[in-house]
Amino acid sequence: MSVDHTYLAQLRKDLSSKSAIIPALNELSEMANDTASVEDSAFIEVCHRAFTVLNTRFSATAYWQAGLELFLNVQFTCGEAGVSLPECNEWVSRALEESDEDAKARAKERMRASVRSKPGNP
Template identity: 35%
Template sequence: MAASADEDLIAQISKLKQDLKSKKSFVNACAQLTEISEQWSQDASEPSVQALREAAKAAFTALQTRFSNPKFWQAGLDLFLAIDFHVPIEDAGKWRDAAVEEVDDEARERAKEQARLRRLQEDKMHNKGQFGDAVTPLSLGELLASQGIVLVEEDDRRPGMSRDARAELRVKTVLEEDVCVVCQEAMPAGSKAKAMPCGHLFHDECLLSWVKKSNSCPTCRFDDMPSEKRHYDDVQRQVMQRQPGLYS
């Protein structure tokens, strides 16, 4: 790696390390560090490795002492998994194992499967050329397909709340100081907040950002609200009513 490129990389990592100090920028900083780790060059200098090690250690320390919400641990877990697979940092496995214990069950199983698939790909790369023809590394989709797991397209995910339903969300006064579970920032008593029909309160911008992607409550998963795709609502309603012939 050229000296100038190496210096730019170290500067970028150092800036992201500073962003890890704020709740508002922690998740995004972890995501960018994860991307850097996944594109890591084997020619990277030791100072670059050291800079990434210090940033990852800072993320782990913040998770242990300040940002304990599973949302933050999930961002950290993605980072530690990427480092463990791509970058020669000894402590990455320890950080990864600690993060696995802090996320929810679904994320924990997903992380374990991701680690297993990465080991398979690493083994395949290691064995490249040993049996005559060169072996092409499997893509993540191919690895998942080999296990009977099919990746869904973006449009197949649960749709967000309909525009009409979003417009009907009410603004209420926070009676007692609370925390918005979306951003993990405080909502002082007397301030205004947007309410879901179930009664849970959130910052206006936080809730609107959330319901554009999902029509469920971030806290209790209440989802008796119209979604953006009427077809999805119709199918869901038929499944719940167990109407015959839906899949025949």
């Protein structure tokens, strides 16, 4: 599936709105499950923008938790697709720092499950 750049531009714009950022992050998170998205430079640029916005404008836990889902999905999909995106590790680490304990526990369990599901891991 190819990335709709018009829709992506709207989501990028929504990242600047307090009332629209969480739905935008959730939609980006869904898109991040698709290899075509993580291979698209415009999608990755919007993910960079999301990280910047979370660091500079909307730093409440709820925003970071939505960002954590996005960044984890990007990280996992990049790994599966063989796409190198080293800054994604920083995004996940920062989002984990800012998320509540329940979100941290869910994310860590998800990371463990991902490692276990890779071929060659018990």
